[in-house]
Amino acid sequence: MIKLRGAAVLAAAALALSACGSGGSESSPSASGTAPRVLKLWHYESADSAMGKAWAEAIKKFEASHPNVTVKFEEKSFEQIQKTASMVLNSDEAPDIMEYNKGNATSGLLSKQGLLTDLSEQVTKRGWDKLLPGGLQTTAKYDDRGVMGTGKWYGVPNYGEFVMVYYNKDLFDKHKVKVPTTYEEFTAALDTFVKAGVTPISNAGAEYPAQQIFYQLALSKAQKPWLEAFQSYKGKVDFHGPEFTYGADTFADWVKKGYLAKNSAGLKAEDMGVAFMNGKFPIVVSGSWWYGRFASEIKDFEWGHFLFPGATMSPGSSGNLWVVPEKSENKDLAYDFIDVTMSKDIQNLLGNSGGVPVAADPAAITDAKSKELIETFNKLTTSDGLAFYPDWPAPGYYDVLVAGVQNLINGEKTSAEVLDEIAGPYEDNLADIGN
Numbered sequence: 001m002i003k004l005r006g007a008a009v010l011a012a013a014a015l016a017l018s019a020c021g022s023g024g025s026e027s028s029p030s031a032s033g034t035a036p037r038v039l040k041l042w043h044y045e046s047a048d049s050a051m052g053k054a055w056a057e058a059i060k061k062f063e064a065s066h067p068n069v070t071v072k073f074e075e076k077s078f079e080q081i082q083k084t085a086s087m088v089l090n091s092d093e094a095p096d097i098m099e100y101n102k103g104n105a106t107s108g109l110l111s112k113q114g115l116l117t118d119l120s121e122q123v124t125k126r127g128w129d130k131l132l133p134g135g136l137q138t139t140a141k142y143d144d145r146g147v148m149g150t151g152k153w154y155g156v157p158n159y160g161e162f163v164m165v166y167y168n169k170d171l172f173d174k175h176k177v178k179v180p181t182t183y184e185e186f187t188a189a190l191d192t193f194v195k196a197g198v199t200p201i202s203n204a205g206a207e208y209p210a211q212q213i214f215y216q217l218a219l220s221k222a223q224k225p226w227l228e229a230f231q232s233y234k235g236k237v238d239f240h241g242p243e244f245t246y247g248a249d250t251f252a253d254w255v256k257k258g259y260l261a262k263n264s265a266g267l268k269a270e271d272m273g274v275a276f277m278n279g280k281f282p283i284v285v286s287g288s289w290w291y292g293r294f295a296s297e298i299k300d301f302e303w304g305h306f307l308f309p310g311a312t313m314s315p316g317s318s319g320n321l322w323v324v325p326e327k328s329e330n331k332d333l334a335y336d337f338i339d340v341t342m343s344k345d346i347q348n349l350l351g352n353s354g355g356v357p358v359a360a361d362p363a364a365i366t367d368a369k370s371k372e373l374i375e376t377f378n379k380l381t382t383s384d385g386l387a388f389y390p391d392w393p394a395p396g397y398y399d400v401l402v403a404g405v406q407n408l409i410n411g412e413k414t415s416a417e418v419l420d421e422i423a424g425p426y427e428d429n430l431a432d433i434g435n
Contacts (some may be wrong), residue, residue, distance in 0.1 A: 020172035034068045039333045041071055043099035044078045050292030050321070050355030051159060057349055058340045069333060079207070082106070082398060089115040094325040097334035101156065102139035102321050103392030106149055110323070111154040112146030117324040119153040122335050128156055131342055131359040135386075136160075136318050148392075150233065155321025156340050158301045160356035160377055161288045162316025162386060163212055164311075169302040171198070171282035183220065183310025193282055194258040202273035202281035203256075205265035205289075205409050210251075211258075211401040212315050213285050214408070215390035218247030220311040224384075227313065231388045233435045240416065252408045265409040286316075288373060293353025295369050307376065309400035316386040318358070369393070394429035 045051035051391050057251035059071045074095070081100060083106045088094060089110060100107055100367070123129050123140075125210050132140065136157065143151035165186075172189075173357030175196055180186040193200040211364070219227075222243045238244075264272075265414055269286075276284040277298050284290075285308070294303060308314055322341065340346060347360040352367045356377045365371055380386060404422050407413040413421075 001223050002352065027067070029381075030146050033250055037069045037330060037333065039069055039071045039097065039337060040095040041073050041337065042076050042081065042095045043073075044076050044081060045099070045289075046293060046295045048296045049289060050350055050353035051289070053292065053353045054346050054350040054355065055341065058337065058346050059348065060338045062337050066333070066336065071337075072315075075161070085110060086113060086115065088412040089327065090326045092327070093335070094327040096328040096330040097322060097324055097337055098400045099320050100155065100323045100330050102148070102317060102319075102385040103389065104142075105326065105392055105397050107155050107321055107323060108142045108148055109138070109395050111142040111152070112144070115234065116154045117326050117331060119324065119335075122338075123153045123156065126335070126342075128338070128342060129153075132318075135381075135384075136358060140317050140321060146232070147433065155323045156336075156338050156342070157318035158347070158358055159319035159350055160316070160358060160381070161316050161319050162349035162356075162377055162380055163216060163285065163287050164305045164307055164376065166276065166284045166286065166290070166294065166303060166305050168276070168282045169304055170190050171279070171301070175280075175282075179304070180309045184307040190254075190257075190259045199258060199261050199281065202272045202276045203260045203264040203409075204267040204269045205406045206402065207266055207269045209269055209272050209284075209286055209387075210264070210303070210405040210409065211390050212246045212287075212404050213254075213400075214251045214284055214401075215387075216247075216285065216308050216311065216314055217250045218243045219313045219387050220308070221308065222245045222387075223315065227387050231393060233393075233430060233433075237426065239419045239426070244280055244419055244422070245415065247267075248408060248419055251405065252415055255409050255411070260409065262409065266407045286421060288354075288356055289379070291369075291373050295354045295367075299362065305373070305376065311384045312383065314380060315389050317388050319356075370424050394395065394425050397425060397429075400425050 044054055045055060047056065057074060063069060063071055066187055081098070085100060086109070107116065129137065138149050140153050140155050140157060141151050142148055142154050172179070175192055178188045180189050190200045203213070207402050225235060226243055230237050255262060272284060272286070273290055274294070277294065279301055322338045322359050324331055328334055342359055344359065344361055347357040348364040349359040351357040351365040351374065352370050354370055354373060358373055364375060401424060404418045407418050410416065
């Protein structure tokens, strides 16, 4: 799951692909007779997502410029990579390049363990730093403790992302609900659906979505110093303070009121997204990574999006990172592939497919829905409103939060008990890194 500042997200900077093909790095295959090579690539974007479409085209473009190289792509799930990365990257099964989640608990941890390649030299050489100004670099750099924001480059993001409220316009019209602009209007809308016998929010407690709703509720009571304390260890976090207490209490209350289904504790993100696409729920609170897929697959109703009402910050960041495992046998090819994904052709495709590119030509983004998404993202970033994700601060925190929100959904533990369980691993991690 960064502080992306400024309106440079759609900077029109061109990235020369001089490192690809015959003009590539010294070890790039170019001359006839060069032995065939294989670039082993992992990512977890669905084929219909904006990133999936862009990376598929990037593979074609890469192979065209590297005639003696075949890309062996293996699709992994987010959960697979989340749970097994340290073990796999410490073995002979490591890929040459892979998409990996950003943040202290993930890329930061792997960098600290010596499992990722330091990309700093390549970043400067290939000009990636020029395409990723300011806060876009936050999740790409990690210090010796594995804490993001400073230090060496261990990954390269090439898109942005944030959590928003998607809504079914047809169901809103049917129940005479207007798009809310305040938190009070939002909960009034939720009440309207409940009174009509409709559970308003599609949810998934077994994976990331539910914890992001809990975090969004906490953010609605938070200010920047609290965020910096929680995510960057720049102050003490009171887990029983007003922010997390409000998040936990309100999340549990939403279940009691019927805003969230009591049977959603065991559901996964895919279940949540498909249910919304099938028109079964008027709302889903989730990330921009769904945007392209919704645009492709929703045929039976009109839909739109808005930022969570009443909050100045939303979960979000630069996108996930391309990382190069230290055990990669084809690092030069991995660098060339990253170059391709940063090219204007691929960035423009990403933008027109429902993604949030970081180096597209604004004039090339012609899809109306994509323009809406990018405008919302720019609105959020220019107000410094991206608040990272709740599972970032500590290794293994993702599973801790999944268990916590499941207990809130099931009503098996009180908010105070859940907050105690969330506080423990966080404090342990602070001790481990010397804070």
